[in-house]
Amino acid sequence: MSVKGMADILPEESWKWEKIRSLFLENARRFGYKLIETPIVEHADLFIRGIGDGTDIVDKQMYLFNDKKGKHLALRPEGTASAVRSFVEHKYNSELLHKWCYFGPMYRYERPQKGRMRQFHQAGIEAFGVDDPALDAEQIILARELLVGSFGIESVKILLNSIGCPACRPGWQVALVDYFRRYDRELCDNCRRRLDINPLRILDCKVQRCSEIAKDAPAGRNYLCGSCSAHHNKLKQYLSDMNIVFEDDPMLVRGLDYYTKTVFEITTDKLGSQSALIAGGRYNDLVKSLGGKDSPATGWAMGIERIFLLSDIKHASEKTVYFIALDEPSKIVLFKLFASAAKRRNCRFDYKGGSLKSQLRRANGAGAQICAIMGENERISDTLLIKDMKNKTQKLIKIDEFGETL
Ligand SMILES: [Zn+2]
Ligand SMILES: [Zn+2]
16 A cells, blocks of 8 residues: 555556646746756755744644654655755855746645645746746736646636735734734634744634634735835736736735745635635745845745646547567567657557457557558568558558558
């Protein structure tokens, strides 16, 4: 048995993963995002500092272990902290715009459910060096284009908010603490602890009573500074100009601590309850807090398991040619033809042999469109019998015409 929450991607479905990956990379590349591959294992400290204490990920969900030298390591639970670590480590110039994208497995110890695994996959984009709401708009446009245009997922909803910056958020935090203190006894244990560490996190608690209380909490919108509020308004303008429908949701926060200003989610109701397919936002302070120069940044991540469940992409299969030899000497001649044809197209050789009937049955099973058949008669006359499996027609051709027949 595989480890709980960790699944195989079987040969029958791997084409769909490949397709999702290539559609993602293709779209990202058109907007200038280049692929970065970071290691799956990082220092645990990176995520504790980057994502923050008091978040579900750091408190409960990380896969932590010590290596043989006692180094405290973690399987990456998300992609942004690693990308920032790499950006800082390789000293990229924070004055310039850098656009990166990634695709790979992430690890969180959660209760597995439909579309949520302990080893799951995320594709994401990050842009460093620019604090412009137009860039936030670009990333939301790219996200939407992927979901609707490439993966064929209709009925998505864009939720948008600004959670402010270090200049204005403390005001909101004080108001939140004041508000939630009144419900001290009713909040869950986690939220009571969050009250001291990061009261914003309470807005995101999934415990029913907590979310009921949170509904009437003071909205961050009223506390935004001039710069945050202008940023948010411009972003909304850019999206409206593109006729992109969104919901401005003053209670939207993200489950990670590093966000500043813009946060957003693109959700669907196609998986039962409303669930996020893409989530992200701006994180202008993370690069600095992980040891780099001050560099604004923004990005999002997409859950591939959910895309896999919802996407309607089709398997565009290439024609398969199936090679059938009816005796041993023909097999030797035919195998040479097969091996050179397989360099250029989709080919299968029937190694099991036997009667024409049983080989044709296997050709059908393999989804072959064309069979190239050789028995004694064909071999002696340097010919091949070409059978079209769909139209049930067949014709005899010269071996040296074989290439152009296909
Ligand atoms: Zn602000
Ligand atoms: Zn709670």
